[in-house]
Amino acid sequence: ARMCFWMFTGISALVGFLLSVLRPYIRRFAAGGVCKSNARLDGKTVLITGANTGVGKETMRDLARRGARVIAACRDVSKGEAAVNEIRMDTGNEQIVVRKLDLADTRSIREFADNLLREEKALHILINNAGVMMCPYSKTEDGFEMQLGVNHLGHFYLTYLLLNLLKHSAPARIINLSSLAHNLGWIKFADLQSEKSYNSGIAYCQSKLANVLFTRELARRLQGTKVTANSVHPGTVHSELTRHSFMVSLAWKIFSVFIKTPMEGAQTSIYCAVAEELESISGKYFSDCSPAFVAPQGRNDETAKRLWDISCKLLAIKWD
Numbered sequence: 001a002r003m004c005f006w007m008f009t010g011i012s013a014l015v016g017f018l019l020s021v022l023r024p025y026i027r028r029f030a031a032g033g034v035c036k037s038n039a040r041l042d043g044k045t046v047l048i049t050g051a052n053t054g055v056g057k058e059t060m061r062d063l064a065r066r067g068a069r070v071i072a073a074c075r076d077v078s079k080g081e082a083a084v085n086e087i088r089m090d091t092g093n094e095q096i097v098v099r100k101l102d103l104a105d106t107r108s109i110r111e112f113a114d115n116l117l118r119e120e121k122a123l124h125i126l127i128n129n130a131g132v133m134m135c136p137y138s139k140t141e142d143g144f145e146m147q148l149g150v151n152h153l154g155h156f157y158l159t160y161l162l163l164n165l166l167k168h169s170a171p172a173r174i175i176n177l178s179s180l181a182h183n184l185g186w187i188k189f190a191d192l193q194s195e196k197s198y199n200s201g202i203a204y205c206q207s208k209l210a211n212v213l214f215t216r217e218l219a220r221r222l223q224g225t226k227v228t229a230n231s232v233h234p235g236t237v238h239s240e241l242t243r244h245s246f247m248v249s250l251a252w253k254i255f256s257v258f259i260k261t262p263m264e265g266a267q268t269s270i271y272c273a274v275a276e277e278l279e280s281i282s283g284k285y286f287s288d289c290s291p292a293f294v295a296p297q298g299r300n301d302e303t304a305k306r307l308w309d310i311s312c313k314l315l316a317i318k319w320d
């Protein structure tokens, strides 16, 4: 027992020492790609969902610095106001507004879109960023499983309602926050809403795969419109996303040296929003500001079309 104790202590000390020496190098590696574009966004309007915290907030900070008018769509307006006030002070940009949007309620999405269409003359960049991960089983106001409902169906519906404005404002860009987790996902057509069995991890991966498939099919349908659609993996990022899973939250803390800050995590969204070389690139999936590997199930056009049709049916919309 004494030998085990000393071995454990020795190995821990060695690992601790190595980590402290290597920390700056690991951090540089973990930070990933950086958006190098200096493009300005004066006169452009950007909408970011879930902009009050995490990746969305840092994306807002950067795009506000570039002069954009930013609409921060948040389900909790007071949290949104706090984030926006901080960013107004930080960037000097006074053209940032908060609007209420609950993606777990199609009535809220409709109200949000109606107001936006009344108030805004143009929309150049839509960033479907909000997300929920591994929450206990629950349903949205419309009875959809929460992760599918918020991460996929909510953004699908929002995009549908705002698409004409984006087309009128073209060139315009749509950016959907997906995840590396899409690799582990599959679309459970026989039990899309996880009514027969629910696993919070499987449901999250399914919703993130749905983001990739939606982007793919949307890009195909948008050909020739000068509206592009791409999806993004922000990296593994310190944020509030892990709030529902103690184990994931613990893992994030233990491996924190490998995990991006929200500003590092925002780089790929920012890149997709502003990079000049992406003006006509559509239907791709990006990570670390570069095109990245898409799992075979995320490249399946049949699945993408089937998911599209089912999403329209669930939302009772006709989107040809």
Ligand SMILES: NC(=O)c1ccc[n+]([C@@H]2O[C@H](COP(=O)([O-])OP(=O)(O)OC[C@H]3O[C@@H](n4cnc5c(N)ncnc54)[C@H](OP(=O)(O)O)[C@@H]3O)[C@@H](O)[C@H]2O)c1
Pocket (backbone or CB within 6 Å): 049, 050, 051, 052, 053, 054, 055, 056, 073, 074, 075, 076, 079, 101, 102, 103, 104, 129, 130, 131, 132, 133, 150, 177, 178, 179, 180, 233, 234, 235, 236, 237, 238, 239, 240, 241, 242
């Ligand atoms: N963090 C990562 O490691 C990671 C990795 C891969 C992909 N992603 C993706 O990146 C995106 C941003 O995640 P994050 O890390 O920044 O997470 P976060 O800090 O938890 O932020 C998520 C945002 O979504 C909002 N939201 C949740 N449910 C909503 C609803 N029903 N209606 C409207 N807004 C809602 C949250 O609002 P409240 O503050 O009011 O809850 C919050 O503003 C997500 O789509 C996530 O899946 C993150």
